[in-house]
Amino acid sequence: MTNPTILKIDDLSVNVIGSARDQRVVKNLSVEIKAGETVCVVGESGSGKSVTSLSIMGLLPKDGLKATSGSIFVENEDILVASTRRLRELRATRMAMVFQEPMTALNPVEKVGDQIEEVLRVHTRLGKRERRKKVLAMLESVQLPEIDRMYGSYPHQLSGGQRQRIVIAMALILEPRLLIADEPTTALDVTTQKQILALIRDLQKKHNTAVLFITHDFGVVAEIADRIVVMKDGEVVEVGTCADILARPREDYTRMLVSSVPSLIPRKRTAMTSEIVLEVAGLNKTYTEKGFFGRGRSVPAAQDINLTVRRGEIVGIVGESGSGKSTVARCTVRLIDPTSGAIRIQGTDIAQFTGSTLRPMRDRIQIVFQDPYRSLNPRLRVGESIIEGLLNFGTRREQALAMAAELMRVVGLEPDAMRRYPHQFSGGQRQRICIARALALEPDILVADEAVSALDVSVQAQVLALIEEIRVRTGIAVLFITHDLRVAAQICDTIVVMQNGRIVEDGTAESVLVSPKQDYTRALIDAAPGRDWDFQNFRPARHP
Missing domain, CATH: 3.40.50.300 (P-loop containing nucleotide triphosphate hydrolases)
Structure with missing residues (x-):
C-alpha cells in the first residue's frame, strides 16, 4: 500500500499586490509530498522558496502578496479557500512550521513551556495537568536535558540548538501531518545541526509525517532528501531524486548550484613566511x-x-x-x-x-x-x-x-x-x-x-x-x-x-x-x- 499524498500544490502563482506589471514571485508551481517523505526545496535567495512555504501556511502578508491561481491541498482541504478561522485550526493540527531563527519565533518574555502549552490550550480540551504532562513528554522526545528546568526557562537562557528543539516541539506537539522546515539549521554548528536533522528524521518516522524542507545547504539536502525541487525566479527548474539531482543534474542552473558547494578537502597551500x-x-x-x-x-x-x-x-x-x-x-x-x-x-x-x-x-x-x-x-x-x-x-x-x-x-x-x-x-x-x-x-x-x-x-x-x-x-x-x-x-x-x-x-x-x-x-x-x-x-x- 502506497503512502497517501499529504501535500499537493497545483499550478500555484503568487503575485505582488499593487504591482504595476502584475509581478509574480511564484509561477505555476506544482509539487506533491507523500506521508513519510522528505522533499527539499533549494534555490538562491529570491527564488520563491519561503513564499511557497508561507502560502501553504496561509501566512502571506495580506497587504503584500496574494495567491492568484492554483490550489494547495493539505490532505483533502484547499488552503487557499479556507477561512481565517479554519486556517488557525489547521495550523499545528494538520500542518506546522519551523522557522530559521528560533529567537524571533519565540516570545522572549514567556517561559518556553508555557509557549508550547499554549498550542494545546488553543487546540485541545486538555486540563492544566494533562497539558504539562504532554509538554514534558514532548521535551523529552526532542532530546532536551533536564526537562523540568527547560519547561521553566526563557528563550534567552537556552542555547541556539536548544531553542530550535523547543520550536520543533511546539510544531510537532499535535502530530501534524505536514511539517514545513524553513532553513532550520542554517545558523547552527555542525554537531548541533546533525542532531537536529536526526531528530526531525526520527520524529518523521515515528509519526509518518510529510516534510517540506527549505534550505540552501546541499550538505543538508544530501543527508535527508528523498526528492529535490530546484527553484529559480519563482519557477521549478528541475525535480528529481536526491541521487539524480546531485549526481546527474540536467539543467545548467542546477549544476551551478551543486558545484558551488565548497569541498571538505582543503586546497594545498604554501606555508606563510611573511611578517x-x-x-x-x-x-x-x-x-x-x-x-x-x-x-x-x-x-x-x-x-x-x-x-x-x-x-x-x-x-x-x-x-x-x-x-x-x-x-x-x-x-x-x-x-x-x-x-x-x-x-x-x-x-x-x-x-x-x-x-x-x-x-x-x-x-x-x-x-x-x-x-x-x-x-x-x-x-x-x-x-x-x-x-x-x-x-x-x-x-x-x-x-x-x-x-x-x-x-x-x-x-x-x-x-x-x-x-x-x-x-x-x-x-x-x-x-x-x-x-x-x-x-x-x-x-x-x-x-x-x-x-x-x-x-x-x-x-x-x-x-x-x-x-x-x-x-x-x-x-x-x-x-x-x-x-x-x-x-x-x-x-x-x-x-x-x-x-x-x-x-x-x-x-x-x-x-x-x-x-x-x-x-x-x-x-x-x-x-x-x-x-x-x-x-x-x-x-x-x-x-x-
Missing part, C-alpha cells in the same frame, strides 16, 4: 553572572588563547556554538575588553588601550559580521555608511566618496548603487557593501565573524572568491570565524579548533582536516552534512 601582523598571546575572557545578594559565578569564555596571523594569511577559527570563537573575534577588535592577555598589531598591544587611546588604532583592524542587514544603518544610504569611518578619521568628503566608489567596484558593485538604501539590495550584495566599508580604512587585519553562513551557496562562493581576491591584491591578514568546515577548507591557510573556550588543535588546513589529532576535531569533521558527497564533481566523495 606577523596579529599576535594574540595568553588571551582570557571571563564573564561574571550576577546573582542574588551580590553573589555570582564566573564563566570563562576564552582561556589562554594564543594565535598569530601573518600578512596575506587567512586563519580560521572553528568549533561548536559556545566554543568561544566569537568571543575571541570581539576581543581581538576590542568590541569587548579581554580579562587578560595581549593583542598585538605589528607589535603594539591594543589590549592595554582604552577610550581615547584606543580610537587611533581602530582603523588598523576591522570586522564583518554575520548579518549584513543589521550591520548597516537602514536610514543611511550605503555610500554614507562606507565613508563614515573615513570621515571620522579626517578624510575630506570628496576624497572619501571617490574612495568609496572605487571600493564598490572592488566588491563587484556599481558606484551608482551608493545612493541606494540597504533594503534595496540582496543579502549577498549587502555583505559585499559591509566588506567595502571594512576595507575603506585600509586595515591591516580583517575579522570575518560568520560572514558567509547566512548566504546561499552561489552567493557564498562569490563572497569567498571576493575575500580571496582582496587578500591576494592587498595582502590583508584575515581572521575568519566559521562553523562551516567546508568554507574553512577552501579559504583558510591555517585552522584553529576551539572547544569550551580553549584551543584544542591548530595547524595547516590540510593537516587539521585531513589528519586531525584530536577526537573532537574528528567528531566535527564526521558531523559535517553531506561529507560523503563530492559536489563539485557530482559524485560520492573519496575520503583520504
